[in-house]
Amino acid sequence: xxxxxxxxxxxxxxxxxxxxxxxLRRGGELFLFDCGEGTQVSLRRLNLKWKKISIIFISxxxxxxxxxxxxxxxxxxxxxxxxxLYIFGPPRIAEYVAESRxxxxxxxxxxxxxxxxxxxxxIYQGSGFQVRAFPLLHSKPCLGYSLEEERRPGVFSxxxxxxxxxxxxxxxxxxxxxxxxxxxxxxxxxPGEVMGPHRLGRKFSFITDTAFNPxxxxxxxxxxLLICEGMFTEELAESAREKxxxxxxxxxxxxxxxxxxxxxxxxYSPRYSExxxxxxxxxxxxxxxxxxxxxDLQVLTVPYID
Numbered sequence: 001x002x003x004x005x006x007x008x009x010x011x012x013x014x015x016x017x018x019x020x021x022x023x024l025r026r027g028g029e030l031f032l033f034d035c036g037e038g039t040q041v042s043l044r045r046l047n048l049k050w051k052k053i054s055i056i057f058i059s060x061x062x063x064x065x066x067x068x069x070x071x072x073x074x075x076x077x078x079x080x081x082x083x084x085l086y087i088f089g090p091p092r093i094a095e096y097v098a099e100s101r102x103x104x105x106x107x108x109x110x111x112x113x114x115x116x117x118x119x120x121x122x123i124y125q126g127s128g129f130q131v132r133a134f135p136l137l138h139s140k141p142c143l144g145y146s147l148e149e150e151r152r153p154g155v156f157s158x159x160x161x162x163x164x165x166x167x168x169x170x171x172x173x174x175x176x177x178x179x180x181x182x183x184x185x186x187x188x189x190x191p192g193e194v195m196g197p198h199r200l201g202r203k204f205s206f207i208t209d210t211a212f213n214p215x216x217x218x219x220x221x222x223x224x225l226l227i228c229e230g231m232f233t234e235e236l237a238e239s240a241r242e243k244x245x246x247x248x249x250x251x252x253x254x255x256x257x258x259x260x261x262x263x264x265x266x267x268y269s270p271r272y273s274e275x276x277x278x279x280x281x282x283x284x285x286x287x288x289x290x291x292x293x294x295x296d297l298q299v300l301t302v303p304y305i306d
Contacts, residue, residue: 001026001202001302003225005294006042010209010231010245010267011064013037016274018296019064020208020267022227023048024147026129032056032072033145033206033227039068040075045297051079055124057131058089059208060142061096070100077109084111088123088133090141091116117143129201134219136210138244144210146220149201152304153178160194202302205260207251208267211244217257224302226255227294230265230280233272248280252287261305264294 002025007018019036023043030053032039043050050072059065069087076085087097094114101108117123117133120143124131129149136142156176166172166189171181175191182188205220208229220226230248232240240247246254248265255263265280272280277293284291 001204003204003227003300003302004042004046004048005227005264005266005296005298005300006039006046007036008266008268008294008296009036009064010229010269012270014270016296017268017270018042019068020229021068022206022266023053024204026147028052029054029126031131031147034059034065034208035068035072036064037067040071042297046299051076051081053085054083055086055088055131057133057143057145057206058087058093059136059144059206060090060138060140061092062140062209065209066093066096069097070104070106073097073101073108073112074104074106077107081110084113086124087112087114088117088131089114090143091118092141132219134216136207136216137213138209138211142209144205144207144216144219146203146205146223148203151198152201154196154198155306157194157196164189164193166194199304199306202304204302207246207254209244210246211241212246212250212253214257216254220254220258220260223258223260224305225262225264225300226258226260227264227266228254229267230284231267231269233279234283236269248284248291249287252284252291255288255291261290263288263291264300265291266294 004023006021009017009019018038020034021036021039022033024031120134123133132146133143203223205223205226228251229246230251231245232247281293
């Protein structure tokens with residue numbers, strides 16, 4: 001699993017800081033989380049194939065999270081695409097897509113399927129994973145997302161298989177696939193006799209644009225990587241509360257309570273220069289040490305942990 005940081009800014013783009021957008025690559029599939037202005041440029045600079053994007057997950061319909069979407073939709077018509085493009089988001093995302101297509105008179109030669117999320121919970125299930133949406137507290141309906149893989153089979157023990165006199169070949173493969181097998185002697189071998197315990201899959205969570213809510217940690221519990229807005233320092237905590245955004249320290253509180261492995265801050269206020277962003281990281285690390293600042297065009301890997 002790879003994570004590509006396409007933009008880290010909030011409110012307005014800055015030189016070297018595009019608006020918030022994150023791409024996740026898992027196997028041959030690409031999933032886009034938010035689509036701020038300039039997303040196309042970042043995709044091109046990272047040499048990512050936008051036509052392979054399967055699903056776009058939109059947190060909410062404020063301009064700095066969706067203004068890159070019309071360009072992506074139009075650009076995709078310039079390449080061959082047989083599969084539909086799914087767009088998930090809060091109420092009115094369908095209206096935004098439809099009106100953008102109408103007003104801009106878009107030429108679209110592929111199927112766009114828009115699904116508005118009215119209830120939190122599992123919204124999509126793919127091969128070996130699922131995506132869950134959860135509510136955030138912003139000035140309009142807003143969603144966070146977690147992509148979580150299913151548990152993986154345990155490690156196969158050749159030593160146990162040999163000791164049980166299971167011949168090499170198809171029977172080993174069937175046991176690894178979770179099937180019981182019968183030996184020539186008539187003995188039945190269960191997968192658990194040669195397989196170790198199940199191993200956890202990976203979990204990626206994305207939070208942006210929300211007031212602090214102590215219950216948020218339940219939705220991102222045990223994430224391998226949490227990308228979470230940390231828009232302000234504690235000096236502007238009152239402003240964050242009024243505007244329904246998080247401070248870096250509050251993001252760290254969520255990460256700490258959720259037991260996540262890594263926290264990447266994102267969606268910075270344009271008031272902070274590149275040098276001043278270090279203060280956000282400093283305040284977050286006082287609560288959750290394994291915090292880092294995401295940067296535009298950064299590439300992150302989320303490995304399996306056995």
